[in-house]
Amino acid sequence: MSNRPSITAAERTPDQTNDEVAAKARKTLIPLLFIYMLGTLCLQAFNLVFQQVGADVGAAGQASLITAVPGVVLGIVCFVYGSLCDFSSLKRMTMFGLVLLWAGSLLGFVLHGSLLEIIVFRAIQTAGFQAAGSVYLVIVARYLHAGRKLLYFGMFTAAYQLATAIGVVSGGVVSAIDWSYLFLIPMASILVVPTLLANLPHTTGKAAHVDVPGFIIFALAVLQLTLFFSDLHWPLLVGSIVTFAVFAVYIGRARDPFITPAFFHNTRWWKAVALMFLFYFTNFSITPLYNAMGASIYGMTSAQVSLVLLPALIIATVSGTSSGAIVGRLGRRTTITLGASLMCLGTLSAAFSVLAGPVALAICIALFYGGMAMLYSPTVDTVLGTLPAEQSGRGVGMNDLAMQGAGSIGIAIFGTPIATNSLSGGNMATNLIGATGAAANYTNLLLIYAAIMVFAIIWFRVNSRSIYAEGTTESEK
Incomplete structure (x- = not known):
């Protein structure tokens, strides 16, 4: 038995205290990811069946609001939560989010007789689960060493892709019974509350005005x-x-x-966050585009299209999980370029495969989603690397806002031509693959998507030297 006196809390050095906080915080990453996955799963399930939900409550014409309004809420809370992580208790914020998540789940399951009720409770659920996602990203950025950050950023995007895949399938299965049960999926988050209460940091390490x-x-x-x-x-x-x-x-x-003008004077950050905007500009519209192609060209139902998308989302899960190892071998700059190139190749090959059949299109979408999942981790790490540690929360918030905002703008721009075939009259698609009508419309859209990715790659290669100019070793690049 040791005779050494134990060290009291008052006698601990700041470094010892910080190490203990970091060690406990790392224990919460998987539980936080579990909550985020449950929320994302529910989100994707409702996205698949919102037309059926709207029809059941007598509001088929406004059913898209079931997706649109929670999407707006998500974009805002991503920024607010991320920024608050620099000033507020991570434990309190997470528990606040869980209370919102549970309230939205239970009330939505009980009260879902009108479109307004469904929208309100879906928005509350969305605001609730994103707290866990934001806290997860801030803990990774603040408490993990450089090599481990990439792994856990990769796990985050892999969890998103996996939850999307499960959500697409479960939405079809559960809606065949009663779609209201989808509201209850996030209630499984109760299982991880004890771990979160025991290990989440209670303070940010400094007193701050909110x-x-x-x-x-x-x-x-x-x-x-x-x-x-x-x-x-x-x-x-x-x-x-x-x-x-x-x-x-x-x-x-x-x-x-909470944020000063100097934050926006950081040109390295501006250039890096622009990458997120460009890479995720087509994120929200690619699935509706494939759904429209399946219905218009091949007479497929949404459930059948979801099965076509499922292998691609599973590949994206593997790609996201492996992204840290890929960065370790290739470096951030090469990995980002490779991921963006796969996205470009996926949309370009799909443009030439619109009439080639669902299997060919499934392979093309796998390239797109696999590339997107691969570049998430190094791109987030690049964005946060342009900011000091004390601004990590605001960096995460702005990064998430850029992603959600880009997707929302993209679907607003491309949603109309997807639905109305307004780009079917040009000769580009006809000259390339002989497509006419709806097929020509989708071919032209996919070519535009590919052009956006070409621009994103050029932007990155031109600006990468200045983005990585300070505080980055050659191996990290």
């Missing part, structure tokens, strides 16, 4: 901008511009704003 007015102004500006791209109602764009201008004046004059 800038409530700043958050409200910025969230209002983002809300108006997102709704504009969802509905193209021009007064919303004007209102968003005015609100952003008010926000700029506010952070320039406020005594202790």
Whole structure:
């Protein structure tokens, strides 16, 4: 038996205390990921069956709001939660999110007789589960060493892809019984509460003022901008511009704003976060595009299309999980270029395969999703690497906002031509593969998607030297 006196909490050095906090925080990563997966699974399940849900409550014409409104909420809370992680207790934030998640789940299961009730409770669920996702990313950025960060960023995108795959299948299965049971899926998060309570950091390590007015102004500006791209109602764009201008004046004059003008003067960060915007611009619209192709060209149901997409999402799960190892062998710059090239190849090959059959299209979408999952980890690490550690939460929030905002803008732009075949009249698709009508429309859209990815790759290669200019070793690049 040792005779050494035990060290009291008061006698611990700051380094010892920080190491203990970091060790406990790492124990929460898998439970947090579990909650995020449950929320994403529920989100994707409802995305698959929202038309059936709308028809059942007598609001088929407005059924898309079941997806659109929670999407707007998700974009806002991604930023707010991520930013609050720099100022607030991670434990309190996570538990607050869980309470929202459980409330939305139970109330949605009991009260779902109208479209408004479904939208409100789905929005509450979405706001709830994203807290776990934001806290997960901040813990990875703040408490893990460089080599481990890439692994856990990869696990995050792999979990998203896996939850999407399960959600697509479960949405079809559960809706055949009663779609209201989908609301209850996130209640399984109760299982991980004891681990979270025991290990989540309770403070950020510093006392800080929470800038409530700043958050409200910025969230209002983002809300108006997102709704504009969802509905193209021009007064919303004007209102968003005015609100952003008010926000700029506010952070320039406020005594202790949550984000300062200096944050936006970081050109390395601007260039890096633009990558997220470009890479994920087509994220929300690629699945509806494939669904439309399956229905219009091959007479497939949404359930059948989901089975075509399933192998691609499983491949994306493997790609995301392996992305850390790939970066370790190839470096961030090469891995990002490879992932973006696979996305480009997937859309370009799909453009030439519109009439080749569902199997050919399944292979093409696998390239796209596999590339997207591969580049997530090194791109997030690149974005956060342009910021100091004390701004990691705001970096995560802005990064998530760029991803969600890009997807929302993309679906707003491409949603109409997907639904109306408004790009079917050009000669490009006809000259390439002999496609006409709806097939020509989809071919032209896929060629546009490929062109966007070519631009993203060029942007990255041109700006990568300045993005990695400071504090990055050659092996890390």
